[in-house]
Amino acid sequence: MIKYILFGFGFLFTALTFAQELEATVDKDTTQLEEVILIGERKLSNYRQEKTLSSIDDYLEKSNKVTMIKRGNYAWEPSLNNMDSQRLSVTIDGMQIFGACTDKMDPITSYVDVSNLEKVSIGSGQEGTENGHCVGGGIDLKRPKSKFNGSGFKSGIDLGYETNGNYKTAGLNAEYVGNKFYINGDGIFRKSDNYDAGGNEEVLYSQFQKYNISLKGGYKLTEKHTLDADVIYDKATDVGYPALPMDVSLAEALITSLTHTYKNDSTRIKSWESKLYFNTITHIMDDSKRPDVPIRMDMPGWSDTYGFYTKATLTESKHNLLINLNGFYNRSLAEMTMYPNNPNQPAMFMYTWPDIRTLYTGVYIKDAFALTDEKTISASARLGYHNNIIAEESGLESLQIFYPDLTDSKSRMLMSLSAEYKVKKDNYDATFGLGYGERAPSVSEGYGFFLFNSFDNYDYIGNPTMKNEKSLEANIAANYYINNFKIGFETSYFYLTDYIIGELDESISPMTIGADGVKVYSSLRHANIFDFYVNSSYKISDAFSVNGTVGYNYGKGSNKENLPFIKPFSYLAEVNYTRDLFNAALQINGNGNQSNYSSFYGENETASYAVLNLNLGNVFYIKNNKMVFKYGIENILDTNYSTYADWNNIPRQGRNFYMNVSYILF
Amino acid sequence: MKLKYILPILFIALFSTACSSDDDNNDQPPVINEVEGLTKIQDFTNNNHTIELWSETGHFKTGYNDISVRIKDNTSNSFFENFTINWMPVMEMPSMEHSCPKSTIEKAPGKNTVYQGYIIYQMTNLDGSGWSLTLNYTIDNVDYTVTDTITVTQNYNQNVTTFKGSDDVKYVLALIEPQSPKIATNIMKVGLYKMENMMSFPIVEDYTITLDPRMPDMGNHSSPNNTDLTYRSDGMYQGNLSLTMTGYWVLNLQLLDETNTVLKGEAVTLENPQSSVYLELEF
Numbered sequence: 006m007i008k009y010i011l012f013g014f015g016f017l018f019t020a021l022t023f024a025q026e027l028e029a030t031v032d033k034d035t036t037q038l039e040e041v042i043l044i045g046e047r048k049l050s051n052y053r054q055e056k057t058l059s060s061i062d063d064y065l066e067k068s069n070k071v072t073m074i075k076r077g078n079y080a081w082e083p084s085l086n087n088m089d090s091q092r093l094s095v096t097i098d099g100m101q102i103f104g105a106c107t108d109k110m111d112p113i114t115s116y117v118d119v120s121n122l123e124k125v126s127i128g129s130g131q132e133g134t135e136n137g138h139c140v141g142g143g144i145d146l147k148r149p150k151s152k153f154n155g156s157g158f159k160s161g162i163d164l165g166y167e168t169n170g171n172y173k174t175a176g177l178n179a180e181y182v183g184n185k186f187y188i189n190g191d192g193i194f195r196k197s198d199n200y201d202a203g204g205n206e207e208v209l210y211s212q213f214q215k216y217n218i219s220l221k222g223g224y225k226l227t228e229k230h231t232l233d234a235d236v237i238y239d240k241a242t243d244v245g246y247p248a249l250p251m252d253v254s255l256a257e258a259l260i261t262s263l264t265h266t267y268k269n270d271s272t273r274i275k276s277w278e279s280k281l282y283f284n285t286i287t288h289i290m291d292d293s294k295r296p297d298v299p300i301r302m303d304m305p306g307w308s309d310t311y312g313f314y315t316k317a318t319l320t321e322s323k324h325n326l327l328i329n330l331n332g333f334y335n336r337s338l339a340e341m342t343m344y345p346n347n348p349n350q351p352a353m354f355m356y357t358w359p360d361i362r363t364l365y366t367g368v369y370i371k372d373a374f375a376l377t378d379e380k381t382i383s384a385s386a387r388l389g390y391h392n393n394i395i396a397e398e399s400g401l402e403s404l405q406i407f408y409p410d411l412t413d414s415k416s417r418m419l420m421s422l423s424a425e426y427k428v429k430k431d432n433y434d435a436t437f438g439l440g441y442g443e444r445a446p447s448v449s450e451g452y453g454f455f456l457f458n459s460f461d462n463y464d465y466i467g468n469p470t471m472k473n474e475k476s477l478e479a480n481i482a483a484n485y486y487i488n489n490f491k492i493g494f495e496t497s498y499f500y501l502t503d504y505i506i507g508e509l510d511e512s513i514s515p516m517t518i519g520a521d522g523v524k525v526y527s528s529l530r531h532a533n534i535f536d537f538y539v540n541s542s543y544k545i546s547d548a549f550s551v552n553g554t555v556g557y558n559y560g561k562g563s564n565k566e567n568l569p570f571i572k573p574f575s576y577l578a579e580v581n582y583t584r585d586l587f588n589a590a591l592q593i594n595g596n597g598n599q600s601n602y603s604s605f606y607g608e609n610e611t612a613s614y615a616v617l618n619l620n621l622g623n624v625f626y627i628k629n630n631k632m633v634f635k636y637g638i639e640n641i642l643d644t645n646y647s648t649y650a651d652w653n654n655i656p657r658q659g660r661n662f663y664m665n666v667s668y669i670l671f
Numbered sequence: 672m673k674l675k676y677i678l679p680i681l682f683i684a685l686f687s688t689a690c691s692s693d694d695d696n697n698d699q700p701p702v703i704n705e706v707e708g709l710t711k712i713q714d715f716t717n718n719n720h721t722i723e724l725w726s727e728t729g730h731f732k733t734g735y736n737d738i739s740v741r742i743k744d745n746t747s748n749s750f751f752e753n754f755t756i757n758w759m760p761v762m763e764m765p766s767m768e769h770s771c772p773k774s775t776i777e778k779a780p781g782k783n784t785v786y787q788g789y790i791i792y793q794m795t796n797l798d799g800s801g802w803s804l805t806l807n808y809t810i811d812n813v814d815y816t817v818t819d820t821i822t823v824t825q826n827y828n829q830n831v832t833t834f835k836g837s838d839d840v841k842y843v844l845a846l847i848e849p850q851s852p853k854i855a856t857n858i859m860k861v862g863l864y865k866m867e868n869m870m871s872f873p874i875v876e877d878y879t880i881t882l883d884p885r886m887p888d889m890g891n892h893s894s895p896n897n898t899d900l901t902y903r904s905d906g907m908y909q910g911n912l913s914l915t916m917t918g919y920w921v922l923n924l925q926l927l928d929e930t931n932t933v934l935k936g937e938a939v940t941l942e943n944p945q946s947s948v949y950l951e952l953e954f
Contacts, residue, residue: 345888345918351918354916402855454915516892516916
């Protein structure tokens with residue numbers, strides 16, 4: 006504890022020292038704030054992606070530090086720095102939104118589509134706390150910005166087909182941009198049958214079907230004030246989860262927001278954006294398509310979130326200041342009804358999430374200060390109040406079975422601090438960062454009631470008495486450039502205390518038939534997570550380039566056990582040929598043998614693998630219209646493999662031919 | 672425009688209701704219904720009196736029956752406030768007759784005319800026949816008696832069990848609480864009686880009853896933080912019963928005497944999924 010206090014003082018002291026220096030320095034243009042925050046921000050464009058219509062999951066997986074945990078062919082769960090969703094802050098345009106599934110079958114990335122988004126901001130560790138507290142990092146899925154450039158009407162059609170799984174995609178988008186107002190809408194439909202793993206092995210229950218509609222419009226009140234309204238509706242039906250004992254018959258989300266933006270280049274306050282939002286999710290798990298289950302059950306879940314944020318960017322001499330005040334109120338309710346094989350007996354019912362209300366309000370401040378043209382220092386802090394209430398009396402009573410003294414309300418204060426120093430020279434750049442962050446247990450970790458985890462085959466019980474999980478982190482990234490050659494590395498180290506993980510409690514009998522026992526969430530004294538990546542690229546000619554990445558990750562708890570879901574040695578190499586109207590890429594990626602697997606937490610060893618992909622793209626101009634073709638072969642060698650992040654080792658897709666066509670009408 | 676007119680009307684409506692509800696000063700004192708929420712099981716009638724038996728369900732079933740009693744004067748149609756009463760339920764079998772565990776009947780707390788007690792029917796015939804109930808009561812030092820046949824239906828679940836312990840004593844064990852189980856740690860109460868003879872079933876004191884609730888449909892799932900039932904001054908055995916979900920539960924029990932010798936019942940293991948002494952619960 007003392008360590009943290011010292012760190013906090015150290016942090017404040019440095020911040021203060023810099024604050025004093027500020028006045029003396031000369032004016033300088035610092036518009037780099039956004040880039041400072043982000044380790045990765047990629048624009049979603051028809052050109053850059055291998056597939057125009059790749060899912061958001063495919064897209065995120067391309068980032069170095071992001072891994073998608075797969076329970077099927079749909080709704081993958083993002084993991085950043087080897088930490089998954091409860092340790093991350095995943096938001097849509099700054100809006101908090103929480104999945105309604107107790108088994109994490111609906112990460113919020115599954116409720117938006119690539120067609121809805123303009124870019125994704127990924128902040129590693131404490132650099133990802135602009136929208137909420139996290140220890141692993143933040144992922145913000147950004148909607149297109151409003152525009153009033155009078156570009157008029159534009160529309161496009163996207164069609165896609167993939168042979169593996171008979172996967173069909175169709176999308177339509179249209180926009181009208183005037184000088185005073187704009188409106189844009191898009192719809193996309195995706196349907197896939199079961200896919201085949203390498204060797205034509207059909208993976209049962211891997212089908213899915215979904216559609217997504219979004220509508221966004223804005224009105225310019227005056228030169229400086231604009232008002233935007235935004236609606237996303239996403240509905241997935243018939244989603245199979247081959248790695249789990251249940252499928253999903255409905256996952257439905259309605260995400261709405263209203264935003265007011267003030268922009269002024271000539272004042273101290275450059276921009277001031279305020280948003281009110283509401284989103285509601287219904288998620289219904291269902292096992293009616295499974296022929297053999299020990300007991301039939303329904304597991305519906307609901308999550309509603311109301312929230313707001315108001316954030317301003319200020320520029321004062323060489324300071325770039327961002328202030329974000331936000332708050333949300335979430336209601337998470339999930340229940341389970343089981344139908345005994347003996348029809349004379351009553352159905353068995355329980356609340357698996359007993360109507361948990363979460364109220365959060367907090368403030369985030371970030372200051373980026375340019376020391377010189379080449380050196381920037383930035384610091385950020387988030388402070389928040391977090392409260393959980395068990396609204397369902399019956400839910401409180403059911404948790405009191407485990408915690409007899411439990412009351413219905415629990416409040417926490419959460420804090421996050423980070424500091425970063427960045428140097429950018431002609432032939433090298435480097436970033437050094439330090440951070441301290443806290444997070445509250447998630448609803449499942451705090452209040453889950455007999456949540457079955459098919460990964461380690463244990464039932465999990467939440468623990469509302471746990472302390473906040475705390476993380477102390479350090480990260481370094483550097484790149485070195487010689488002529489057309491670039492080499493760089495990035496590394497992060499996390500020292501987590503009160504690391505939340507399930508601990509076996511022999512005295513509790515499992516609820517799920519066939520489960521090995523019950524784990525109760527508890528705080529591991531500490532845990533270490535380390536990752537290290539080396540990236541290099543070489544530009545052979547204007548058209549040809551090669552690049553490669555190798556990564557190493559490590560995670561261990563204070564109990565000397567390996568942590569689960571730590572990525573083994575990984576590599577990726579790519580040869581690119583790029584012309585204006587044609588591009589091709591041959592890619593190999595793979596993982597080493599997962600030797601440091603966590604048998605203690607239910608993992609088994611995953612063998613090494615390598616897959617080869619070929620991606621091609623053409624662009625045609627027909628009169629004023631543009632046509633983009635993307636096609637290729639994934640897993641050319643039809644390798645049958647699974648990775649460490651595949652739930653219960655379900656095999657990944659075998660050979661797949663794909664083709665996407667986008668036709669853009671101006 | 673319209674709002675301007677509607678609002679005052681709304682206000683007036685609100686205030687006037689608020690006023691009228693306050694002064695409910697009628698001339699006669701309100702008649703308090705002392706059997707509110709209860710349903711009549713049966714009337715026992717003789718020349719002078721009608722003895723009314725009430726319970727929540729309105730009928731007798733096997734197991735624990737919480738019964739309210741009041742006596743009406745057939746001439747004045749008023750209820751007596753002071754009397755003493757006892758009862759004797761009798762089951763007529765082909766070869767013999769026997770009674771069952773029962774409590775004394777005392778004035779119900781806070782009531783003027785209602786007395787309260789319980790009867791635990793340990794068995795019945797399939798058609799509900801066989802039982803009769805004799806009520807002996809005294810009003811103003813005059814003894815009266817009345818007997819009638821009653822109908823006792825079989826409860827769907829086993830809420831009472833009869834067994835012979837290793838001490839060769841026949842015991843009756845009945846579930847008293849929870850009557851409305853919840854997904855929670857419930858207070859569980861059990862009555863334990865020994866069959867002294869065919870007509871006498873006194874309370875057994877200071878034994879211990881171990882508890883292991885299970886759901887056979889869920890792979891014999893159990894629940895945590897249950898406690899053994901111990902004897903309390905109210906004449907019942909009490910402990911904590913945790914129920915993690917609704918549905919069908921088997922409460923496996925073992926009966927231990929003062930020296931912790933097991934008189935009846937077995938621990939639940941993989942090989943032995945159920946104790947020979949158990950109660951059932953469904954909600």
